[in-house]
Amino acid sequence: MNEQPTWRDLLRREQPLLLPCAHDALSARLIERAGFAAYSIGGFALVGSRYGIPDIGLAAFSEISAGIRDIMGATRLPVLVDGDTGYGDVKNVTHTVEGYEALGASAIFIEDQVAPKRCGHMVGKDVIPADVMVRKIKAAAAARRSKDFFLIARTDARAVHGLDDALRRGEQYLEAGADGIFIEAPQSIEELRRIGRAFQGAPQMANMLEGGQTPMLPPAELKAMGFAIVAYPTSVIFRVARTIERALADIKAGRPGTSGDSVDFAGFKDITGYEHWAQIEDKYAPPLRSKA
Numbered sequence: 001m002n003e004q005p006t007w008r009d010l011l012r013r014e015q016p017l018l019l020p021c022a023h024d025a026l027s028a029r030l031i032e033r034a035g036f037a038a039y040s041i042g043g044f045a046l047v048g049s050r051y052g053i054p055d056i057g058l059a060a061f062s063e064i065s066a067g068i069r070d071i072m073g074a075t076r077l078p079v080l081v082d083g084d085t086g087y088g089d090v091k092n093v094t095h096t097v098e099g100y101e102a103l104g105a106s107a108i109f110i111e112d113q114v115a116p117k118r119c120g121h122m123v124g125k126d127v128i129p130a131d132v133m134v135r136k137i138k139a140a141a142a143a144r145r146s147k148d149f150f151l152i153a154r155t156d157a158r159a160v161h162g163l164d165d166a167l168r169r170g171e172q173y174l175e176a177g178a179d180g181i182f183i184e185a186p187q188s189i190e191e192l193r194r195i196g197r198a199f200q201g202a203p204q205m206a207n208m209l210e211g212g213q214t215p216m217l218p219p220a221e222l223k224a225m226g227f228a229i230v231a232y233p234t235s236v237i238f239r240v241a242r243t244i245e246r247a248l249a250d251i252k253a254g255r256p257g258t259s260g261d262s263v264d265f266a267g268f269k270d271i272t273g274y275e276h277w278a279q280i281e282d283k284y285a286p287p288l289r290s291k292a
Helices: 007-013 025-033 043-050 061-072 090-103 130-143 163-175 189-198 219-225 235-253 265-271 274-284
Strands: 017-020 039-041 079-082 107-111 150-155 180-183 205-207 229-232
Touching: 025 039, 025 061, 025 235, 025 265, 039 061, 043 061, 043 235, 061 079, 061 090, 090 107, 090 130, 107 130, 130 150, 130 163, 150 163, 163 180, 163 189, 180 205, 189 219, 219 229, 265 274
Parallel strands: 017 229, 039 079, 079 107, 107 150, 150 180, 205 229
Antiparallel strands: 017 039
């Protein structure tokens, strides 16, 4: 079995590194089958699909990490996990980093929102003082067992104090030990350009959220601006939700589904690895006794 590449390996190979977001184990398996080099697990999609709640700080570390563990079990692809605010102070940040590294995550991002946090493209959020976040980043960096565990610092200061403050925070967070930077929710193409120019040499992440504050741009254009990572936190879950709505409407109306609407029985068995388990059963299970 091939050794999993480190996050820095991926950043050297992929230009840029595209990260669709998995909300459950099935979506993670499909991301792998589609040929992506890595993926992400974000709180917005996970809590929406697993618990049916909005991303406004209702779920704690134990609930979210349980979902992340289940998703990661479906694929060996490298994954970036959403560490939210670290779920508390510096000791909670330490616990969060240690927990996700032990699960086998390749990278994590920690944000500077005031708890309870909310989706970065929602109104009503606030940020902690920069010096408090600097201490969290230092604690997160020190908690890693391996330097290959990639630490991204996210700031939500753009919506609260403006872009200049967000850029200053980015510099402070990099100096504190972050490996990469994530300025959440820039509001124009020109702001994306400014961010891309601001941190030469440090990998940056752009967040492409449909209907959010940031303009949706093609990966090549974002790469040219200076972004090494492009995340898609809602692209899959939004389409899944609409597909479920349509399927339920068809069932209620008595309309049969068509072959173009879905995979078939054989296709779903293939996605979920039926043949692998059938071969194990054939090789090791005792033969069935015929009835007398």
